[in-house]
Amino acid sequence: MGSLIGSLQVLCLLLVLVLPFEVDCSLSFSSSALNYSTPLCQPEDSSALLQFKNTISIHDSDDPICADSMTSYPKTKTWNESTNCCSWEGVTCDEVTGHVIGLDLSCSSLVGSLPANSSLFLLKGLKRLNLAHNNFNGSSIPSGGQLPSTLMNLTQLSQLRFSFNKLEGPLPSHVSGLQNLKEFQSFSNLLSGGIPSWLFTLPSLEFLGLSYNRLTGPIDPIQNPSSVQEVYLASNGIHGEMPRSFFDLANLTHLDLSSNNLSGVIKPDLLSKLENLQMLDLSSNNFSGLIEPELISKLKNLRRLHLSNNKLLSLSSGTGIKDTFPELMTLSFSSCNVSRFPGFLRTGKNLRVLDLSDNKISGSVLKWELEGWEQLTFLNLSYNFLTSLEQFPGKNLEILDLRSNLLQGPLLAPPPSLQQFFISNNKLTGKIPPLICNLSSLEILDLSRNNLGGTIPACLGNFSYLLSTINLQMNNFHGKIPDSFVVGNSLTYLLLSDNQFEGLLPRSLVNCFLRILDLANNKLRDTFPHWLDANFSLKVLVLRSNRFHGPLNNSIVKPSFMSLQLIDLSQNEFSGLLPSNFFQNLFAMKYTRPVSPTGVHITSFPEGIGSLDDSSVNVTTKRLELELELARTLLIFFAIDFSSNQFYGKIPEVIGELSSVQVLNLSHNSLTGHIPTSLGNLVALESLDLSSNKLDGRIPSQLTNLTFLEVLDLSKNNLVGPIPNGKQFSTFENDSYSGNLGLCGFPLSKQCGNNEGSKSPAPKFKEDEGSALAFIWKLVVMGYGCGLVLGLSTGYIVFTTGRPWWFVRMVERNWQNNVTKWIRRKKRRRN
Ligand SMILES: *[C@@H]1O[C@H](CO)[C@@H](O)[C@H](O)[C@H]1NC(C)=O
Ligand SMILES: *[C@@H]1O[C@H](CO)[C@@H](O)[C@H](O)[C@H]1NC(C)=O
Ligand SMILES: *[C@@H]1O[C@H](CO)[C@@H](O)[C@H](O)[C@H]1NC(C)=O
Ligand SMILES: *[C@@H]1O[C@H](CO)[C@@H](O)[C@H](O)[C@H]1NC(C)=O
Ligand SMILES: *[C@@H]1O[C@H](CO)[C@@H](O)[C@H](O)[C@H]1NC(C)=O
Ligand SMILES: *[C@@H]1O[C@H](CO)[C@@H](O)[C@H](O)[C@H]1NC(C)=O
Ligand SMILES: *[C@@H]1O[C@H](CO)[C@@H](O)[C@H](O)[C@H]1NC(C)=O
Ligand SMILES: *[C@@H]1O[C@H](CO)[C@@H](O)[C@H](O)[C@H]1NC(C)=O
Ligand SMILES: *[C@@H]1O[C@H](CO)[C@@H](O)[C@H](O)[C@H]1NC(C)=O
Ligand SMILES: *[C@@H]1O[C@H](CO)[C@@H](O)[C@H](O)[C@H]1NC(C)=O
Ligand SMILES: *[C@@H]1O[C@H](CO)[C@@H](O)[C@H](O)[C@H]1NC(C)=O
Ligand SMILES: *[C@@H]1O[C@H](CO)[C@@H](O)[C@H](O)[C@H]1NC(C)=O
Numbered sequence: 004m005g006s007l008i009g010s011l012q013v014l015c016l017l018l019v020l021v022l023p024f025e026v027d028c029s030l031s032f033s034s035s036a037l038n039y040s041t042p043l044c045q046p047e048d049s050s051a052l053l054q055f056k057n058t059i060s061i062h063d064s065d066d067p068i069c070a071d072s073m074t075s076y077p078k079t080k081t082w083n084e085s086t087n088c089c090s091w092e093g094v095t096c097d098e099v100t101g102h103v104i105g106l107d108l109s110c111s112s113l114v115g116s117l118p119a120n121s122s123l124f125l126l127k128g129l130k131r132l133n134l135a136h137n138n139f140n141g142s143s144i145p146s147g148g149q150l151p152s153t154l155m156n157l158t159q160l161s162q163l164r165f166s167f168n169k170l171e172g173p174l175p176s177h178v179s180g181l182q183n184l185k186e187f188q189s190f191s192n193l194l195s196g197g198i199p200s201w202l203f204t205l206p207s208l209e210f211l212g213l214s215y216n217r218l219t220g221p222i223d224p225i226q227n228p229s230s231v232q233e234v235y236l237a238s239n240g241i242h243g244e245m246p247r248s249f250f251d252l253a254n255l256t257h258l259d260l261s262s263n264n265l266s267g268v269i270k271p272d273l274l275s276k277l278e279n280l281q282m283l284d285l286s287s288n289n290f291s292g293l294i295e296p297e298l299i300s301k302l303k304n305l306r307r308l309h310l311s312n313n314k315l316l317s318l319s320s321g322t323g324i325k326d327t328f329p330e331l332m333t334l335s336f337s338s339c340n341v342s343r344f345p346g347f348l349r350t351g352k353n354l355r356v357l358d359l360s361d362n363k364i365s366g367s368v369l370k371w372e373l374e375g376w377e378q379l380t381f382l383n384l385s386y387n388f389l390t391s392l393e394q395f396p397g398k399n400l401e402i403l404d405l406r407s408n409l410l411q412g413p414l415l416a417p418p419p420s421l422q423q424f425f426i427s428n429n430k431l432t433g434k435i436p437p438l439i440c441n442l443s444s445l446e447i448l449d450l451s452r453n454n455l456g457g458t459i460p461a462c463l464g465n466f467s468y469l470l471s472t473i474n475l476q477m478n479n480f481h482g483k484i485p486d487s488f489v490v491g492n493s494l495t496y497l498l499l500s501d502n503q504f505e506g507l508l509p510r511s512l513v514n515c516f517l518r519i520l521d522l523a524n525n526k527l528r529d530t531f532p533h534w535l536d537a538n539f540s541l542k543v544l545v546l547r548s549n550r551f552h553g554p555l556n557n558s559i560v561k562p563s564f565m566s567l568q569l570i571d572l573s574q575n576e577f578s579g580l581l582p583s584n585f586f587q588n589l590f591a592m593k594y595t596r597p598v599s600p601t602g603v604h605i606t607s608f609p610e611g612i613g614s615l616d617d618s619s620v621n622v623t624t625k626r627l628e629l630e631l632e633l634a635r636t637l638l639i640f641f642a643i644d645f646s647s648n649q650f651y652g653k654i655p656e657v658i659g660e661l662s663s664v665q666v667l668n669l670s671h672n673s674l675t676g677h678i679p680t681s682l683g684n685l686v687a688l689e690s691l692d693l694s695s696n697k698l699d700g701r702i703p704s705q706l707t708n709l710t711f712l713e714v715l716d717l718s719k720n721n722l723v724g725p726i727p728n729g730k731q732f733s734t735f736e737n738d739s740y741s742g743n744l745g746l747c748g749f750p751l752s753k754q755c756g757n758n759e760g761s762k763s764p765a766p767k768f769k770e771d772e773g774s775a776l777a778f779i780w781k782l783v784v785m786g787y788g789c790g791l792v793l794g795l796s797t798g799y800i801v802f803t804t805g806r807p808w809w810f811v812r813m814v815e816r817n818w819q820n821n822v823t824k825w826i827r828r829k830k831r832r833r834n
Pocket of ligand 3: 120121
């Protein structure tokens with residue numbers, strides 16, 4: 004047996020030497036084919052563990068990392084004093100002494116604190132402690148000025164993992180012991196204070212991970228030599244100049260200081276000692292200077308260099324013929340001060356990813372500068388001032404982003420390897436080259452916002468089975484939309500708005516699993532495509548401003564449009580009745596709660612969300628045109644806009660079942676009859692526009708129940724009787740009702756007669772919660788106080804709500820005034 008163990012240890016040693024990744028010998032032993040009897044736990048360890056168990060509780064966590072991990076469950080639940088602690092979940096013992104040497108309680112739903120006297124620190128043999136992804140909130144890493152003697156007695160400790168725990172407070176300012184600590188991980192906690200210099204004096208430290216905390220700097224000079232190899236300090240508040248001593252850490256392989264507030268000039272001599280460096284991330288800081296080819300070439304082992312978002316940093320345009328970058332694979336240099344395309348980088352034979360987006364690169368990129376990019380698969384030159392690219396670089400490009408430049412002339416044929424192609428918002432003219440039909444791996448084609456014209460190639464629906472997004476919005480394409488969508492295609496987003504497309508909708512669209520179809524502002528002439536949604540996938544259907552005509556087919560037996568969230572048929576020639584069964588089928592609008600701003604109801608993001616960055620759709624409410632970003636619309640917005648058609652007859656009662664609808668616009672039709680009382684059930688409604696119809700009767704008092712209603716327009720109808728009062732109705736002004744000669748009561752000056760008057764007292768305004776529109780106003784208000792709202796002056800309101808971020812753009816000349824006005828209104832109502 005002994006010799007067997009010996010030879011296994013030798014084998015393990017060999018593995019460690021040969022393999023690039025770490026082999027955990029102790030682990031592979033305990034689970035190996037060899038059947039050791041589990042060692043017997045030491046009673047003091049057992050009692051320390053049980054004592055720890057008693058100080059913590061178990062609470063389901065919402066940590067996304069733990070959500071799908073096999074190893075995430077409350078491991079301490081099985082700990083039982085009548086069993087051997089070495090067999091407990093998460094506990095590893097030394098085979099010989101029986102002492103606990105490893106404790107892995109990551110993703111164990113633990114809630115509690117970690118005081119200095121925690122019994123965990125009595126486990127003298129402990130080598131590895133992993134408490135990541137729990138909720139030791141409000142705790143600090145045991146300190147009290149210096150690390151408690153308890154922790155310092157853990158001289159065997161080599162690995163400490165505390166990440167994702169909401170730990171607070173400063174790191175201990177002084178420490179001794181921990182001679183063997185190799186790895187210290189505390190990503191994503193709430194640690195504050197400075198970065199103590201002792202960390203870099205730990206004689207064995209190789210890995211230091213403190214990203215995503217609230218540490219502030221400056222960083223003290225670091226003592227050398229240091230064994231440290233990987234340092235992650237991203238997303239803290241470290242400021243000041245970067246200490247030169249950082250650049251003397253000869254064994255450093257990975258350094259991430261991104262998203263801090265560091266400044267200083269990056270000079271060539273600074274980096275020259277970092278020969279082992281493989282990854283350097285200094286993005287999102289305030290570094291300045293000019294990065295020369297020479298500087299990069301000195302870092303012989305550098306694979307990934309991230310310098311994005313340093314506004315004062317430039318990249319040389321020198322030729323750098325003699326400089327080579329044999330290992331460099333990724334260079335990101337977006338949002339800096341680059342003014343020329345750095346042709347020299349093409350000598351980087353391994354360069355795969357190059358991001359130079361959002362710089363000041365202008366003019367043409369010449370043919371010779373675009374040759375030799377052998378391995379390049381990702382190139383992002385978006386948001387620059389390029390006027391031409393003489394050819395597309397490389398033969399292996401998969402993702403090419405050229406959007407928002409000044410590119411002119413015809414569109415070049417991209418390399419056949421391309422998977423994602425963005426060239427929107429340029430000044431391209433001419434036609435789509437037929438060679439586009441060779442891109443058999445294409446997933447995203449975004450040619451929107453150019454001056455491209457002509458007809459589109461007939462191959463559109465069948466050249467790539469992977470094509471999920473086609474965005475040709477805002478060009479001058481004409482002719483028919485090709486009827487070539489084959490069975491088994493992947494098309495999910497088809498955006499063709501603002502062109503001159505004409506004729507019928509291609510019937511082969513029935514083969515797609517479309518989520519968004521936007522055909523607004525074309526010359527399409529067809530009847531309502533009741534056949535379209537064979538796969539029940541459609542969430543957004545926009546036919547606005549075309550020549551669609553005829554009734555919404557009332558004879559559909561098969562349910563369809565069950566997933567629709569936004570339907571815009573406005574400004575067409577539709578006629579006939581509003582068929583009840585059409586609305587009855589809109590299940591998504593009945594049963595989905597509009598996603599609440601805290602994000603709790605989000606189950607998934609629409610895939611390809613990045614591909615829709617520039618795509619938006621306008622939804623009209625009376626006083627405000629909302630331009631919604633489509634990708635996010637899928638999550639938050641429910642709207643029906645049938646305005647400016649020739650619909651007649653009554654508004655069907657069943658519309659009242661669509662309780663998710665936030666915007667309902669039936670204006671400018673010939674609707675007759677009463678306003679259905681059932682509209683009072685549209686609890687999510689924020690904008691109701693029934694103006695310019697022939698509606699008669701009274702305004703149902705049930706509408707006062709619509710507590711989110713911000714916009715009401717009933718003008719130009721034949722309504723009579725008293726205007727209901729109370730709640731939202733105390734906020735609408737005269738123009739909501741103008742052109743109805745028979746209406747009376749507040750806010751109109753016409754008093755109601757004695758038997759007309761409504762005497763119910765105005766109920767108090769109810770505090771709203773969780774609705775998209777209302778939420779905008781609320782956040783705007785908050786934004787003034789907490790800085791949540793960014794870029795108000797540019798017409799964007801961007802706000803974060805913890806997890807995903809929401810984005811709504813207001814489009815109206817006076818939008819800012821409106822917002823302010825509405826805030827005031829809201830406040831008034833609250834008071
Ligand atoms: C290991 O030994 C234990 C008892 O010593 C036994 O119950 C178990 O079945 C053995 N496992 C294997 C895989 O041989
Ligand atoms: C501990 O294990 C014993 C024997 O397996 C069992 O009777 C007892 O209920 C367990 N206690 C707890 C708290 O699970
Ligand atoms: C730790 O100290 C606190 C007081 O600081 C005390 O209340 C607690 O009982 C102690 N816990 C242990 C496990 O000794
Ligand atoms: C820690 O989290 C738990 C569960 O989420 C909570 O009940 C407790 O109040 C929190 N404690 C602190 C100090 O934040
Ligand atoms: C730490 O170790 C020293 C010497 O081994 C011992 O005297 C001391 O009591 C230990 N401290 C604690 C808190 O266990
Ligand atoms: C740096 O790494 C080398 C080789 O791995 C090692 O011999 C040396 O001790 C390390 N330097 C320090 C200061 O730990
Ligand atoms: C960075 O530093 C500047 C100037 O000291 C300060 O105004 C700014 O708020 C800091 N930014 C962050 C993210 O800490
Ligand atoms: C950025 O660094 C420059 C000097 O390099 C300094 O003048 C400026 O104040 C810094 N800005 C911030 C926000 O720290
Ligand atoms: C940006 O680079 C240009 C030269 O390419 C230089 O003239 C200018 O001063 C730089 N701007 C900043 C803010 O560093
Ligand atoms: C390219 O860069 C821009 C701006 O930095 C970014 O918004 C866009 O998502 C990037 N494109 C791709 C395909 O990653
Ligand atoms: C929405 O409307 C605004 C203003 O009318 C316009 O500038 C914008 O291009 C429109 N967006 C779309 C997607 O139609
Ligand atoms: C408003 O809603 C409440 C409860 O949802 C209901 O009891 C009441 O009748 C409604 N009022 C009107 C006027 O419909």
